[in-house]
Amino acid sequence: MTLLQHEALVTALTETDFDKRLVVTPLLEDDQVGEASIDLRLGTEFLLLRRTLQAGVDVGDPGFQAQVDDLYEKIVTPIGEGLWLHPQQFALGATFEFVRLPPTLGAYVLGRSSWGRLGLLVATAVMVQPGFAGSLTLELVNEGDSPVLLYPGLTIAQLAVHSLHAQTAFTKADPTYRAPTGPQAARLAKEQRALEKISKLGESLTRI
C-alpha cells in the first residue's frame, strides 16, 4: 500500500480508461491536487440533526429508519451563502466533489487542520473503499466555543489516496449508498440484520 504523491495523483486523475480513472469532479483548480492529497471542498447540501420527538433511536426497532430520518432536516446552502454551525452542533455535509475510486485504489478523508484548530471536526468515517462512487459524507461537529460559519465551496477536507497491493476483485454492492450526491443519513440495515442474529444468540444463551 503506497500513498499516491502529486504526479501519481495527476496520472490517476487523467487516466483515459474510465474504469481505471480516479475521478474527483468537478475540480475547480489544479492546485487542489497537493503533494500527497487532493483538497476537497464543502458541498451545498446539509443534514442538520434535530431533537427527536420520539423516545429515541433504537437500531432494534423495526421503525428504526423512520426514527433516523426524523432526526434530520435537509438544508441547501448555495455557494455564496453560509451555514452557521454552533458549539456542539452536529451536521452532515458532503463534499462538493464527486469521487470515484477505481478498484486499484483506496483513500482516506481527513479534515484540514486549519479548520480543526478552530474546533471544527470534519470527518470521522474516514475510509473510502475501492470502487466507491459518490460525494463523500462529512460529519461536521463544532467542538469549539464559538459558532463557525461554513461556506460551501471552501476547501474543508483532503483525500489521501493509496494504491492496493493488488486490484481487489471483491466488490460490495451497496445500493443504499449508490452514487450519492449529497450527505447520506445513517443507514444501518446491516446492523439491524446483525442485531436479529445477536438477539437470537442472546435468547439461546439465556436458555442454557
Next chain:
Amino acid sequence: MATDAARDFALLAATARRSIDDLRRAVHAAPPPRGRRGEHFLTVVEAALGALEAGVADREAEFASAADEQEQRAVIRSMRRINYDVMGLHEVSPWIESARGSKLALGLVYFVDELVFALLKAPADVVMTPSGTYMYSTIHKPFEDPLTNLGVAYPAAVLPIIVSYPVHEPDSLFLHLIIAHELGHSAIAEHNLDQEVYRRDPNPTGTRDTLSQAVAEYLTQEGGTPAAARGRLRVILRHWLAELICDALAVGFLGPSYLLTAAAFGAPFDGPEPSETHPPLTLRTHLLIERLTSWGWIPLLQAGMPETFAWMLETSTRPQQAAHRTYFLRLEEAIRNLSKTIEDVVSAHLGADLFQLDAHASNADELSALLERDILPAQLLDRSPASRRSIILSGWMHAFAKHGDQPVALASIVGDRDQQRFLTKALEMSVVLERWATL
C-alpha cells in the same frame, strides 16, 4: 347612533385591513431576499397590498362624505370588491413562501435561470412554487391588471414570473423541462412572437380564407353570429399558436429532450382531441418532430430509442378527433400552414441559443461513458464543464438504455428519481464550474 350602512361599511373596511395586515406579516415574516430570487416578486406583492390599503382609505373617505344612504350603499359595493381583491391576494401565500427559498434542487434553479436568459433575453425573477394541481402553469407579471386598475405603475424592475409545478414532483428533472414551455409564454408576451408569426405569414390570404371557412362551419355547428364566431375562433387560434410557439421554443432550446418530456407528461392525459386552449397532443407531437427534423436530431432519436420514437411518430400521424366540430380541423390547417413560419421566428429568437446537434455530439460519447459508470457527468476530461442540455439529453438516452426502449418506459424513467437527482446535481456542478472559470 351608527346606521345599518355605517355598521356594514365598518365591518367591510375592518376585514380588509385585517386581511391586508395578515398578508403583510407573511411578507415580512423573514428578512427580504435582497439581491436574490423572489425579491422583485415580493416588491410587487407589497405594491399590491399598498394599493389595496389606499383603496380602503379612499372608500372610507368616500363613505364619510356620502350625501345619502344610496351613495353609502354604492361605496359599500365598491368596498366589497376590494375585499374580494384582498381575498384573491391570499392565493399568493404559497408563492410568498416559495419566493423566500425554493424546495427545488440548486441544479434545477440554475438551469431555469439559463432558460430565462435564452428564452426571454433578459433577467427575470422566477418564483417556482409547488401546486396541488398536477400541471405546470405560468403567471407572467403577477397582479399587472389589478395594479393597473388601481392606477399603480408596475413596480418591479425585473420581470417576476410565477411557475407552478406538481407538488409531488420536486425531483423530477425530466418533467420540469416543461418549464421551458411555460417560460415560452413569457417570451411571447415580452417579444410579441405570436404577432411576429402573423407578420411573417407567407400566405395571409390563405390563413384568412381558412379562418373564414372555419367561421362558416362554426356557425353551422354551433350557431351564433359571424362576428362572435370569428372572434371566438381567433381567440382559439391565438391560444393554439401560443402553445405551439412555446413548444417550438422549448424544443429549440432543449432539443429531443423536450419531445421526450412532452410525451412523458402529456401522453397519459392528452391525445388527438382538441380543446379551445390547446391543440391536440398528436398535432403538437407532429410539429415537434417537424422541428427536430429540420434541426437534424432525428437520427439520434432513431438510434437511441427506435421503438419509442417509432411510437411517437405513429401517434403524431393520428388524425385530430374533432367529432362534429370540424372548425377545429380548419384551425389545424391554418396552424400547419404557419408551421415553418413558427420555426423561423423561433430560430431567429433563440439565435445562438438554439441547441445544435454538433454541440451535443462532441460531448455525447464521453457523457454516455460517464453515466454508464455512475460518474457525475458535470466535467469533461479536458476539465471543461459539460453543457447542461447535453447532460439532460445524455441522461434521457441513458435512461432508455437502463429502463428499456418502450413507450411504457417513460413512466419508469420519470419515476427513477435517483437518476434525476444525480443529473440535477451534475447541472449544479456544471454551472458552478463554468462560473468559476470566468472569475
